Amino acid sequence: MEDNSSKYQVFVVNSAKYMTLTTTKFDRRKKWEKSDPKEIRSIIPGSVIEIFVVPGQLVKGGQVILTLDAMKMYTKVEMPFDGVIKSINVTKGDKIPKNCVMINIE
């Protein structure tokens, strides 16, 4: 049998400590972080078709700020609440992945 004892790590379950190996998936897990409502992230990979706002602009909640061409469909991205556009991190024609911060709100 393979000797893995040197790779054992401390693992806490139900307030007790155990020596054990961990899985690749466990090691790669991402720490949970509270999402920032001031960041407009892409929820699907796609390309930016049109940007309707400029930095410094005051935008009302519900107004369309950007369209994304994703999966053969134009998806409208809306302003989540009233606010001022702080920065725009994408330009027209950009291909972007999922979860990309496209726009920051002040």
Place this chain on the structure above:
Amino acid sequence: MSFKRNILDLRKRKKEAQQGGGEKAIEKQVAMGKKTARERIKAILDENSFHEYDLFVEHTGRDFDMEKKVLHGDGVIIGTGTMYNQPVAIYAQDFTVAGGSLGLMHARKITKIMDHALKMRVPLIGINDSGGARIQEGVNSLAGYGEIFYRNTIASGVIPQISVILGPCAGGAVYSPALTDFVFVVENISKMFITGPSVIKSVLGEEISMEELGGAMVHSEITGNAHFFAKSEDECFEQIKKLITFIPWNNAQKALKFPIQQPLNTKSIEEIVPVDPHNPYDIRDIIKAVTDGSDFFEIMEYFAKNIVIGFGRIQGNTIGFVANQPMYLAGVLDCDSSDKAARFIRYCNAFNIPIVTLEDMPGYLPGVDQEHAGVIRHGAKLLYAYSEATVPKVTVIIRKAYGGGYIAMNSRHLGADFVFAWPTAEIAVMGPEGAANIVFKKEIDEAENPTEMRNQKIQEYKDKFANPFVAASKGYIDEVIEPSETRARLIHSLEVSGSKVDQRPAKKHGIPPF
């Protein structure tokens, strides 16, 4: 000689036991914005129909001074009653009695009413409001949970099982609701998790509130554990009363037939779908354009919004609808939407509810996260559920039906009884842009103006394949129909499927990819 003394004594005992945890505990419950267990039962059942059992059951705890404590009804109320004059079995955990904690007798009461529900073939409603296992009773409380889970599993697919989370439901306790058909949650009241925020913080250093970890919206939107979200207990009870009208009382029956109504003609069905296939619309408007009274009762409204599931009626009969939603994520299939639709299809099949599928689906969501999250395994659930279902299955392809998703969305090949397509349908192995790049790679690469050539070839591919007529020429589509004919076609195809028989080889059970 008279019974009077005995009767007065009985009344006194009943009154005392029915107080649950007493005035102070009830005040606390009300201060949290919660109704008492008894009020909840009364609000769900027909007026004056509730009959209680095991009111005088006492707990059996003998350690840690528990023997000195009186816990009325051992923290749970069980009984039978009616909804719309039809019998149902119900239990409600009483948080005012020892925090609704589950000990041996508490669990025995629940399993008693579960056994009753299964034997009588009537729906079971469970109201969860409990701090969890009664630690003082040790392994007895674990035994209690296990016996509940076992019964949930045995009753699954035989009688409808409804879980209502109206308080904490933590640790092992969460697995009873998870095994049942429908889970109802209420904002600020329902809390479900296996390990709480304090343990998570101490072990992993992640700081999170109880609401963010396992609140009602988290389970409705993120985890998919809950099927119905309400802002108040009263709204939740109305949802339960509406759900129950759509489902049969057990798996040997059909749902109650209602008087036939026409859809409300607010908008013609053609006006709902944009001409440009790149533009979104709300698929629920199409469902409402074909259902009786335009009534559609959506299930899991907030989870995997790219697929819509729920009940409506056609000619008075309950139908389960599964529909891609172009308004969210372009209506793609992915891990969550496959999982959501697959379980619903299996529910409909178990309870004799025909399935109507409305398809407008551009393909599977691309991405490393999807592949690594197991979109192969989760996506397979949808194929399995549709193939396995023997209830009448009808599909209407509205616009896009591309690639593997075309097969998955109840295609003829998975056993659909009827497949219709609107003339706007695009049924092909992949979208024109992608296909042209592969099929005409040589022509495009060698052209003097590759962009022009590509556009020309995309158009060529579109004209030839992005339509319903190739599929219709092979009989994969039974008929290309005008959008305005949709309801009439559905009515007829469901009518002729009324006595459908689809025999399968005998087996213990299949091995679906879950």
